[in-house]
Amino acid sequence: MHPKNLEDIPKAYSPKDIEDKWYKYWEEHNLYHSELDENKKAYTIVIPPPNITGILHIGHILNNTLQDIYIRYKRMMGFNACWVPGIDHASIATEAKVVALLKEQHITKDQISREEFLKHCYNWKEKYGGIIFQQLRKLGVSCDWQRERFTMDEHYYKKVIEAFVKLYKEGLIYRGYRMVNWDPASKSAISDEEVFYKEIQGKLWYFKYPVKETNEFVIVATTRPETMLGDTGVAVNPEDERYKHLIGKTIVLPIVGREIPLFADSYVDKEFGTGAVKVTPAHDVNDYDMAQRNNLEMINIFNEDATTNGNVPPEFQELDRYIVREKVVSRMQELGLVEKIENYTNKVGYSQRGNVPIEPYLSEQWFMKMEDLCKPALKVVQEGKVKFHPEHWVKTYEHWMTNIRDWCISRQLWWGHRIPVWYHNNTKEIYCDVIPPADIENWHQDDDVLDTWASSWLWAQDVFTNQHDQKYYYPTDLLVTAPDIIFFWVARMIIAGEYFMGDIPFKDVYFTSLVRDAQGRKMSKSLGNSPDPLDLMAEYGTDALRFTMTYIAPLGQDVLFSNEMVELGRNFANKMWNAGRFLLMNAQNIKLDPFLKHKHMDFTDKWIISRFNQTIKEVNDALDKFEVNYASKLIYSYVWNDFCDWFVELSKTRLYNGTDEVKSAVLSRAISLFEDMLKLVHPFMPFITEEIWQLLDERKTGESISTISYPKYDSTLVDIQAEREIEFVQNVVTAIRNIRGEINIAPSKQINVFLKSAAVTFAQERYIKSLVRIDQLTVDENLDKPKACASAVVKGCDIFIPLEGLIDINVERARIEKEMARVLNSFNGVRKKLENENFVAKAPVDVIEREKMKMHDMEKALDKLQSILDNLE
RNA sequence: GGGUUCUUAGCUCAGUUGGCUAGAGUGUCUGCUUGACGUGCAGAAGGUCAUAGGUUCGAAUCCUAUAGGACCCA
Missing domain, CATH: 1.10.730.10 (Isoleucyl-tRNA Synthetase; Domain 1)
Known part of the structure; x- marks a missing residue:
């Protein structure tokens, strides 16, 4: 025995010193480092890399506790458990933070060079990038810290660039002038997945557009009046009787004076607004599509920051889009061309990072062709090679994978993996490779960097920095992540795994619950309902927090959490x-x-x-x-x-x-x-x-x-026999405790108990005695019920507790009657079942047997209770 | 509009291929300075399994519809 004094072991568990002590011990003895070992089977998890801007929140607790449970479990099961930690450079999110920091010092990006800016980014990473790992250590995670990775490590960077070059050379990456989601805050394109929609209480403006050479007006409804400055057409449904006679006529665009066609396109919904829509091909996806079908001009009216450019009349130039909106509306009112204004709720796309309304915007971007890449990735999930838990996410995955559009992977940012493409200064020739062109002075490199997810999609394969490790640890075993990044990350990792490795990246994906507050609201900074996990760990203990999270978080459902x-x-x-x-x-x-x-x-x-x-x-x-x-x-x-x-x-x-x-x-x-x-x-x-x-x-x-x-x-x-013996003891003990409780026998009072039963062992008697404070216990098969006693019936045993003077007959009668009513109720249910011919004919034999046994037991109990009642005095 | 998912005790949730008297935790009530623990022990009360149909010998469980909630996509 460990020579510990009991003073060392306080009455209440105090986690404070213990946790840090053991984490230090585990790290000092390097217990969670994994090395390639062909004699052992690997069990591998790669951590979903947090952003370098990230700090620990309650969702991380659940997510990382789950990963730790599996890693620790498998390690103890004898696997070579390897949990790779790491961190994501988070291109757009980090760049936004660094820009904000520089702004405080009155520095803007245009004032410094790309190199200088990147230096600031790396400083940021040095300063903040490790915070979350210290926090995770508090949580007790058994990561292999020697394998800590970063998505811009030299090796990883190289792999990202290689992937781009390979895809480019195989024709799967192309450059195109397309409509993209534009984030005016970061002045960069973003992918469809980075847009979220907010319900906005807005207005629907009805504008009158004059039809040339007639006295007629066409009334168009719009939620974005400012875009009218870029209108190049008006569309109606070809079946719409109201407008049939006008198709082919010309509209004179108010304010601007541009002559634009009125044309028919079946996209237009007759029921919406007036049935006539203004078409702004450069600033609306649907309009863009219509313009392509109908050969309309495309006029871009915005700068990169969503202020108006030189393509609008002078008095509207270089203004914010919302100021332009007001000016356009008031000018239209002056012209008497506003028919009416209605309140209208619509969904506006916002940039996830910048949290500003995005602008559909035409620009030159890099795209990845997704159709063929998706096919094998869809198959491995459908065939169950990659298993989702809970399984229903497969449907969401299928839906996305079969409706996917090409992925815009370029970002007009500096922090990230710069696109390995160079343009020849004179010939405009394009060069794409891992190494820059030899005569570099004649070329200039593409300014853009890659979407963060176009680097983290290689995470599962390229955290392993040599081929032996990669072969040994890949495919990894388990990915634990939140379902909101199923498209961003999970799907794309599967795509990358299949394409670059010819194999799945992980065998199982566990989608965690979303942690909400006690009212069911999402945790958010603005609501202030997001608890700091470190406070919780300090107050209750880390193990307490970990255990509580797993205890309350079921697979596949949101979880409501309160401190x-x-x-x-x-x-x-x-x-x-x-x-x-x-x-x-x-x-x-x-x-x-x-x-x-x-x-x-x-x-x-x-x-x-x-x-x-x-x-x-x-x-x-x-x-x-x-x-x-x-x-x-x-x-x-x-x-x-x-x-x-x-x-x-x-x-x-x-x-x-x-x-x-x-x-x-x-x-x-x-x-x-x-x-x-x-x-x-x-x-x-x-x-x-x-x-x-x-x-x-x-x-x-x-x-x-x-x-x-x-x-x-x-x-x-x-041991079924032992379990039965305990069950009997538990039943008797509980019945006696019940009596003690219900008729209020002081716990200090020792009682005598009679058991009428044939089969109580000496050992059982001893335990019963000690668990309910019995003075004398008498067991006899042929016992007569003593006078003035409380009684109970359990399977195989009648219990009598003589309580002369202590017991009120009426109270005891009520108690027995209540018990009888309870048993009778069940008894009737079972009897009905057994009297039903169909049940007896069709139900399986074991079910019938069970029911018969039940009825028999209850019948006996009822008899006994009845006789107790009859003899009550 | 399309899809996914949920509705069981006051609250938060279990309930696996349909088959014990539908279970926990918490809250409520009662009693307890019981030689580990009051962050505890013992006991009790508390349920029309959202609603309406259907399938079945049998439905909380399967099917259909309805109501309400959550999420995703458009």
Whole structure:
């Protein structure tokens, strides 16, 4: 036994010092570093790399706890577990932060060179990039920190560029003048996936456009009046009777004076607005498509920052789009060309990073052809080579993969992987390769960088920096991520895996729950409802937070979280702590002897061993099915209900009253079982289990519960007989406690109990006696019911507690009647079933047997209760 | 508009291929200075399984419709 003083073991578990102590110990002994080892099977996870601007939030807690559970579990199962941590350069997000920082110093991007700007970015990365890793260490993650990666590491950068060159050379990347989503804040194109839609209370303006050489007007409705300055046509539905006579006529665009055609296109919805729409090909996707079909002119009226350019009348030039809107409306009103204005709610696309309305915008960009790339990636998911958990995400994935458009991968930014394309200064020739052209002075490189996701899509394959490692660890085993990046990242990693590696990037994908606040709202900074995980860890303990998250977060559903919920985990940790404390206290007086571990066993020992083995199996099964939430419930229930509530209580009889050898056997066994239990809990609660495990015995330097083997399920130890014996004891004990509670017998009062039963063993009697404070227990098969007593009936046993003077007959009668009513209700249900010919004819035999048994038992119980009632006086 | 998903105790949720008297945690009420733990122990109350049909010997579970919520796509 570890020579610990009990003063070292406080009554309440105090996680503070313990957590840092053990994390340091794990790192010092390098316990989570993985090396290629052909004799061991690898189990690999790559972390979803957080942005370098990122700090830990509650969603990370869930996500990383889940990864840690699997890594720790598999490590203890004997796998070569490798969890690669890393960080994403987050092109647009980081650049925005650095621009803002420079602005504080009154520096803008145009004032400094690209190189200088990048220096500022790297400084930012040095300063903030490591914060989240320190926070993750607090969470206890068992990452291999020697493998820490960054998406702009030299090796990784090279891989990203190589990927671009390969795709370019195979014709899968092309450059085109297209309409893209333009973020006026960062002055860059963004992908479709980076746009989110907000409902905006806006207006619908009805403008009158005069038709040339007639007195007629066509009324068009628009949510964006300012774009009229770029109108090059008016469209109506070809079937629309109201406008048929006008098709082919010319409109004179007010304010501008441009003559534009009125044409028919079936895209136009007759029901919307007036049925006539103004067409602004350069600033609306649908208009762009119509313009292509109808050969319309395209007039770009905006600069890169969404101010108006020289293509609009002088008085409207170089103004913000919203100021132009007001000016256009008031001018139209002056001209008497505003028919009406209605309130209108519409959805406006916003840039995810810049949080400003995006502008559909024509520009020269790089695109990736997705159609062929998607095919194998769709197949591996449909065929189940890559499994999604929960499975229903497959449908979302399929839908996206079959409706995908080409991916705009260029960004007009500086921070990121610069596109490896050079243009010849004179010939305009294009050069694309990993190395710059030899006569570099005659070329200039493309200014743009790649979309962040066009680098992180290689994450699963290129965090491994040499081919041997890559071959050994890839495909990785599990990806744990939030479903909101299924398109951004998960799908694209599968695409990249299939294309570059010819193999899937991971076998299983676990989509985590979204963590919301107690009212079901998303966690957000502006609402202030997002708790700081570090505060929670400090207040309740890290293990408590980890356990609570897994306990409340089911697979595939959002989870409502509030700080108080962490009490559940804290209480659970405290419970385990005190169970350990109980055993250690007893070990102060009782000599332990490992050779007695299998001696002096009775049914309680066999039962807890049986329960433990079944729990191992159930936990394994749950984890294999990614039902982590269920696994945590199994563990909770085993630890608290089986081990603490019953086994520990049962063991006290022998620990306090047995012979020295019995005491020693009972305690040695209990500690051994407790130790095995800690191993089961360890992946969920690494700190407390390590601490107690280290207290339980003298351990060698560098030894840790996290690197010993996980308990193995042994089916021969499942003992149905022992479980039945315990069940009987539990039923009797609960029935007696129930009586004590309901008729208010003081706990201090010792009572006498009569059991009418044929088969109560001496051992059972002893345990019953000790668990309900019985003075005298009489067991007799042919017992007559004593007078003035409280009674209860359990399967195989009638219970009588004489309480002369203490018991009110009416109270007892009510109690028995209530119980009878309850049983009768069930009894009638079962009887009805068995009287139903169809049931007896069609239901499986075992179901019928079970029902018959049930009816028989209940019938007997009813008889007994009735006779108790009859003899009540 | 299309898709996915959900609705079970006051609250938050389990309930696996349809088959024990639908379970936990928390909250409520009652009792407890029980030689690990009041962050605890013991006991109790609390459910028309959203609604309406259908399939079935049997439905919280499967099917259809309706109502309400959440998310994704357009």
